[in-house]
Amino acid sequence: MKVEIVSASRREFLSHIFSAAAFVVSAPIANSVARAQQAATAGDATRWDPSVYLGIEANGDVKIIAHRSEMGTGCRTCLPMIVADELEADWARVTIVQALGDVKYGSQNTDGSCSVRDFYDAMRSAGAAARTTLERAAAGQWGVPEGEVQGRNHFVVHTKTNRRISYAQLIPLLSSATAPAQNETRFKTPDQFRYIGKDMPMADLDDLVRGKGTFGIDAKMPGMVYATIERPPVMGAKLRTVDDSAVKQVNGVQQVVMLDVAQPPLAFKPLGGAVVIANSTWAALQGRRKLKADWDLGENASYDSVAYRKAMDETARKPGRVVREMGNVDTEFNKTGGKVIEAAYYTPALAHAPMEPPAAVAEFKDGKVVTWANTQNPQAVQDTVAKALGISKDAVTCHVTLLGGGFGRKSKPDYVAEAALISRQVGKPVKLVWSREDDIQFDYYHSPASLYMKAVLGEGGKPTAWLQRTVFPPIAMQNDPNEQYGGFQLGMGWTDIPYQIPNLRVENGPAKAHVRIGWLRSVANIYHAFGVQSFTDELAAAAGRDRVEYLLELIGQPRTIDFGKEGLKNATRVNPKFPFDTARLRNVIEHVAQKSNWANHKPGNGRALGIAAHRSFLSYVATVVEVEVTPAGEVRIPRIDVAVDPGLAINPELVRAQFEGAAVFGTSIALLSEVTAAGGRIQQRNFDGYQVARMNQAPRVTNVHIVRSDAPPAGVGEPGVPPIAPAICNAIFAATGKRIRALPIKRQLSTSSA
Amino acid sequence: MIRLNVNGKPQQFEGDVEMPLLWYLRDELYLTGTKYGCGMGLCGACTVHINGEAARSCLTPMKSAEAKNITTIEGLAVKGDHPLQKAWKACNVPQCGYCQTGQIMQAASMLKKTPKPTDAQIDTAMQGNICRCGTYQRIRQAIKLASGVKV
Numbered sequence: 001m002k003v004e005i006v007s008a009s010r011r012e013f014l015s016h017i018f019s020a021a022a023f024v025v026s027a028p029i030a031n032s033v034a035r036a037q038q039a040a041t042a043g044d045a046t047r048w049d050p051s052v053y054l055g056i057e058a059n060g061d062v063k064i065i066a067h068r069s070e071m072g073t074g075c076r077t078c079l080p081m082i083v084a085d086e087l088e089a090d091w092a093r094v095t096i097v098q099a100l101g102d103v104k105y106g107s108q109n110t111d112g113s114c115s116v117r118d119f120y121d122a123m124r125s126a127g128a129a130a131r132t133t134l135e136r137a138a139a140g141q142w143g144v145p146e147g148e149v150q151g152r153n154h155f156v157v158h159t160k161t162n163r164r165i166s167y168a169q170l171i172p173l174l175s176s177a178t179a180p181a182q183n184e185t186r187f188k189t190p191d192q193f194r195y196i197g198k199d200m201p202m203a204d205l206d207d208l209v210r211g212k213g214t215f216g217i218d219a220k221m222p223g224m225v226y227a228t229i230e231r232p233p234v235m236g237a238k239l240r241t242v243d244d245s246a247v248k249q250v251n252g253v254q255q256v257v258m259l260d261v262a263q264p265p266l267a268f269k270p271l272g273g274a275v276v277i278a279n280s281t282w283a284a285l286q287g288r289r290k291l292k293a294d295w296d297l298g299e300n301a302s303y304d305s306v307a308y309r310k311a312m313d314e315t316a317r318k319p320g321r322v323v324r325e326m327g328n329v330d331t332e333f334n335k336t337g338g339k340v341i342e343a344a345y346y347t348p349a350l351a352h353a354p355m356e357p358p359a360a361v362a363e364f365k366d367g368k369v370v371t372w373a374n375t376q377n378p379q380a381v382q383d384t385v386a387k388a389l390g391i392s393k394d395a396v397t398c399h400v401t402l403l404g405g406g407f408g409r410k411s412k413p414d415y416v417a418e419a420a421l422i423s424r425q426v427g428k429p430v431k432l433v434w435s436r437e438d439d440i441q442f443d444y445y446h447s448p449a450s451l452y453m454k455a456v457l458g459e460g461g462k463p464t465a466w467l468q469r470t471v472f473p474p475i476a477m478q479n480d481p482n483e484q485y486g487g488f489q490l491g492m493g494w495t496d497i498p499y500q501i502p503n504l505r506v507e508n509g510p511a512k513a514h515v516r517i518g519w520l521r522s523v524a525n526i527y528h529a530f531g532v533q534s535f536t537d538e539l540a541a542a543a544g545r546d547r548v549e550y551l552l553e554l555i556g557q558p559r560t561i562d563f564g565k566e567g568l569k570n571a572t573r574v575n576p577k578f579p580f581d582t583a584r585l586r587n588v589i590e591h592v593a594q595k596s597n598w599a600n601h602k603p604g605n606g607r608a609l610g611i612a613a614h615r616s617f618l619s620y621v622a623t624v625v626e627v628e629v630t631p632a633g634e635v636r637i638p639r640i641d642v643a644v645d646p647g648l649a650i651n652p653e654l655v656r657a658q659f660e661g662a663a664v665f666g667t668s669i670a671l672l673s674e675v676t677a678a679g680g681r682i683q684q685r686n687f688d689g690y691q692v693a694r695m696n697q698a699p700r701v702t703n704v705h706i707v708r709s710d711a712p713p714a715g716v717g718e719p720g721v722p723p724i725a726p727a728i729c730n731a732i733f734a735a736t737g738k739r740i741r742a743l744p745i746k747r748q749l750s751t752s753s754a
Numbered sequence: 755m756i757r758l759n760v761n762g763k764p765q766q767f768e769g770d771v772e773m774p775l776l777w778y779l780r781d782e783l784y785l786t787g788t789k790y791g792c793g794m795g796l797c798g799a800c801t802v803h804i805n806g807e808a809a810r811s812c813l814t815p816m817k818s819a820e821a822k823n824i825t826t827i828e829g830l831a832v833k834g835d836h837p838l839q840k841a842w843k844a845c846n847v848p849q850c851g852y853c854q855t856g857q858i859m860q861a862a863s864m865l866k867k868t869p870k871p872t873d874a875q876i877d878t879a880m881q882g883n884i885c886r887c888g889t890y891q892r893i894r895q896a897i898k899l900a901s902g903v904k905v
Contacts, residue, residue, distance in 0.1 A: 204851065208854055209851075653846055661888035661889065663888065688796055694884060695890040700891075
């Protein structure tokens with residue numbers, strides 16, 4: 001298999017993707033852009049014209065447009081695989097072309113584990129419509145019924161007469177062909193799939209091992225200068241004065257310019273500050289060190305993460321907003337005789353810290369902006385840059401480079417707007433690379449969270465009442481700095497707790513943000529799964545029950561949950577395509593128990609197993625972690641088993657890779673990572689302070705077991721993360737009897753002699 | 755003036771001798787396979803070989819590159835067929851791929867000294883190279899495959 005990636009630097013205009021002679025399926029509706037806009041208004045991300053995703057050149061070569069961003073999840077490979085499969089294209093003759101930002105493709109926001117989930121049908125339609133057209137042309141040529149011919153690996157074949165004709169030979173016959181109607185399009189059946197469901201390497205693999213892939217930090221424009229920005233050290237700080245006299249003495253520094261300092265709501269606005277322009281990255285960074293900026297720090301200078309945690313912990317002990325309620329937990333708690341158990345949990349703020357920091361090259365010229373950026377969301381780049389410069393969205397061209405990790409950071413395009421604004425000021429193309437210190441100190445942080453849980457145990461140790469309360473500064477602060485309640489994050493592993501408990505109350509308490517808050521891989525599922533799955537383990541321990549049996553018992557009978565009928569306030573109707581099906585959750589738990597040899601594993605010598613299960617991004621995941629706690633209190637992870645039901649797995653090899661990676665990401669969260677603040681400033685600056693798992697700290701082996709499923713494809717990039725931290729902590733309890741209720745673990749298990 | 759050799763080609767540098775080799779390679783020679791990750795020798799993304807040994811180019815000022823032979827990922831194997839690169843592909847190691855060139859350069863240097871590394875030796879040699887996507891398991895597997903050690 002060979003796939004060529006046409007990189008942004010070798011391609012000037014989108015119209016050059018296909019030559020004039022190429023066959024592109026014309027749309028049943030003529031104006032595809034109008035249609036796309038219609039659908040965008042209707043909030044339907046996937047109802048797109050299939051013709052925009054592929055074309056066949058006169059020589060038969062197939063070009064498939066990758067409209068989502070490649071940041072390691074493999075969507076630049078998997079979406080084209082789906083198209084190529086339905087098209088019956090020879091993968092060796094496929095060229096993948098990275099799309100510019102353009103509303104005609106539908107949503108390009110590569111975030112929320114939804115690339116395959118939202119575009120599986122669209123990609124199949126695109127390929128199937130083109131193949132059906134080719135089949136019709138061949139049938140017409142041979143004078144045989146359309147139903148007797150089949151597209152097969154770049155040919156159309158008629159098996160009865162043993163005839164075949166190549167796709168290239170059919171192209172001249174297609175000049176006036178239009179796409180078949182949906183009901184005339186011939187889709188393949190799963191047993192006919194050529195690529196879907198098969199292990200295929202990433203299209204970018206060869207480039208990546210040779211250092212040839214173009215990331216945002218590698219993009220260049222002729223005549224570009226290098227910029228670095230001294231940003232407000234505290235959110236909302238205002239710049240009083242800048243002394244740049246020493247800066248200009250630095251060899252290579254050209255000038256210092258100012259960007260307006262943004263005021264809340266910060267949304268995706270560039271933060272602003274003093275900009276050093278130089279002829280190299282190094283000169284710019286050296287110049288910045290000589291810059292003396294005096295800030296009016298403002299009200300957020302009072303932000304101290306220790307005091308902030310204390311306040312959140314206290315809020316979590318008080319009644320909050322009830323967001324879901326069944327029965328009456330208070331009545332049960334007030335009865336005498338039952339065993340009441342309470343626990344409070346805390347997880348800290350986190351930074352994304354992708355290995356490649358935010359970076360963009362941008363040129364403002366003749367009222368228009370052209371940019372190359374490592375963005376997860378090129379249409380948001382167009383919007384944000386247009387807004388920052390006061391130009392129209394159509395005047396912004398966004399080329400998408402490879403992303404050296406994203407994890408949600410790079411769907412917020414503040415940094416691209418910075419580069420465009422600077423370019424307008426200096427009149428030259430500008431390259432802006434955030435330093436690691438910039439990345440960690442000016443992130444959109446994952447919320448810290450305080451959780452409070454209470455339950456009373458009845459017969460068999462099963463809870464008869466369960467109360468859970470979550471407190472965290474919400475992402476909604478981006479648009480309303482005074483918003484203190486949870487919004488969509490409450491639906492992430494909190495209000496959708498799938499336990500069958502007669503009295504259940506789910507609450508949310510307020511917290512005001514003092515730094516920018518944003519979504520990070522798995523978002524609120526991280527702390528919510530930590531609270532629910534840790535507390536489940538605590539109850540099982542109190543009841544003296546086997547963890548797997550107990551977990552299954554709380555989930556209850558296999559059923560489809562209608563949360564509206566189970567007490568959820570403001571519930572929407574059950575999504576018929578992706579209902580919460582507890583049979584699938586039970587299944588992955590039973591599967592992972594078997595694969596990890598749960599029933600026969602006995603704790604000893606500091607080693608034990610822990611389990612956690614969680615549904616997020618519509619996928620069902622159960623994880624068993626084996627930990628080893630050394631006599632000195634260090635945590636090692638010899639083995640993890642993950643069972644996942646992600647619906648149909650398009651490329652199992654890449655699905656396994658995502659869950660292996662998620663195990664490491666979750667291990668970082670459990671053991672090491674923490675963002676703290678004092679005086680409103682972030683205290684971590686680089687990988688010495690903000691620690692992430694290294695090879696010697698990571699799980700040694702992660703076995704990923706993909707459960708066979710006929711369900712539609714669901715999320716893969718994120719769902720592996722949430723169960724890791726609670727499973728690690730549950731295993732630590734089994735091994736040592738010590739319960740971890742606050743992350744990261746760091747040195748919490750250290751013995752005094754160590 | 756600093757004279758040095760990069761991927762077998764003689765080069766001359768006239769500029770701030772304190773500038774790290776990393777930025778010379780990236781900004782002046784456009785050898786962008788060597789990546790910036792931290793600027794403090796904490797992550798290994800910028801790893802190159804200096805006279806055959808793995809080194810962090812972000813911590814190597816140009817003045818200490820005088821007369822040295824520098825090898826970057828682009829020069830490791832012209833056709834990209836170093837045994838480690840082949841193993842990396844066979845094991846489907848990269849996700850985002852950003853750190854992988856540094857990982858490969860680090861591993862290549864280790865294998866020269868330790869052709870049949872144990873797990874502990876791999877840990878020691880590789881723990882300075884961060885992979886945020888979490889490909890460590892496959893990196894280990896690929897190193898063993900390239901070195902002929904049983905996985």
